[in-house]
Amino acid sequence: MSVPDPQAEAAAEIRARIDTSKPHSARFWNYFVGGKDNYEKDRELGNHIKGIHPGLVDVARLSRQFLGRAVRHLATEQGIRQFLDIGTGLPTADNTHEVAQRAAPDSRIVYVDNDPLVLAHARALLTSTPEGATSYIDADLYDPKAILKAASATLDLSRPVALMILNTLGHVADYGQARDLVAELMAGLPSGSYLVISDSTATSTGMIAASDAYNKSGAIPYHVRSVEEIGGFFDGLELVEPGVSQVTRWRPEAEDTTPVDAYGAVARKP
Template identity: 50%
Template sequence: MTGTEQAQGDRGGSAYIDTSKPHPARMYDWWLGGKDNYPVDEEMGRQLVAMDPRIPAVARANRAFMQRATRWLATTAGIRQFLDIGTGIPTEPNLHQIAQGVAPDTRVVYCDNDPIVLAHAEALLRSTPEGATEYIQGDARDPATILAEARKTLDFTRPVALSLVALLHFVPDEDGAYDVVRELVSALAPGSHLMLSHGTGEFTPDRARSAGDLYKARSIDLALRDRAEVVRFFDGLTLVPPGVTVADEWHPELGERTPPVGDGPLPIFGGVARKEQGRP
């Protein structure tokens, strides 16, 4: 498919999908074996895999981290509200399916700025009768608008789990990545949690630089950060053990773990942290 196609969302809106340029969410879908991508996404996806054959495993590890962290938040932390920003193309099990599988009354708000996610929003809105799911179109760089819309479904006087999974490595420092997280977390009640995963170039800097050049040539921002820079996103919060670690090493006992691929750790970090009483 080429040119520009129109995606009709079940919310009654419409948006235009530019299929002449690759999109990170659609490349991610291709790496996971999905079908909601276009030749331009596959082309760049293959180029990146040629640079690092482990990239599909990184995508799977990220999904597995999201599932384990969501399960921990719904069980151990007792969270019943989730705000997932940077949702991506739906891939089962989705976050709400995991959380509502633990507690059917869980309420989930999804947010993404990619029109193709809007086109598939129906899959994200199949809530249990006791709970709720909602989808809003929004950009992570505009947290005030996201929070205003999310408040229509979520009660911000009670704990919320904020999910920023595989999102922030597409938000460079000059776009205020740390300020965005700080503003979002400041709106959360004590007892809330931040769930975050983030790609890194710390282990293979040469590959990371090559990938960054390819993204830049396609006009896509890429900000692969080292562990210390990822930890900084959790400033003011209490990290849940084992802290910020390679995603596959975060509570592997809670679910699926990606089999070892190649030498060295997969280049993606994950972590979960709690907002304590008295923290801004």
């Protein structure tokens, strides 16, 4: 009689939940940043979108550089040692925990996503330094209380936390609801915590056309917003200079400063 293998059973369950018949946002984004964790439908849509607005490839690539600069700033200049990253996506290079733990090995990171493919890769690839911790929770952005409760197993929510929500809030169709979700998450974090958000913006006809094409593809729709709407997520917080800006113009280092249809900011909870 064979003994059940819990890991094999979990992997089979994840495979059963993966739908490769239509594009998927995490796999689509993975294709744009040069990853290998995508399928034919994702690549077909990616190539179609490139024909409409090639600049979206730059958004994907350069938003990752913004993440790195924001995390390095928080870890090295603000002393943040705890990061809550919601909408993790498929692991690539320079994930939040890698950047944070290079700067401060004792950093603790919790990733949040509810996609089965992301879950499978996160469990395999998101490792930690011995001094710090890296964990992954299967939770939904629409349930902030559950996220905070699960994150508290790894993070000390009485101490400052950096809440990272990059290229994720566009999945929330209603802007008011998106703001409420961000506000509820920040309300569960103490003074001295930080909010980091970046997202694609409706700042060119090409980006708007690309968004329309993506939303007609069968993938879960993604809604690009105005720069003013991105800024609204930070109401009540203290923006770190230079405030809400194109992701390539936020504290640029020796990296690509190509103008892009993506804006972001970092702000402190007073």
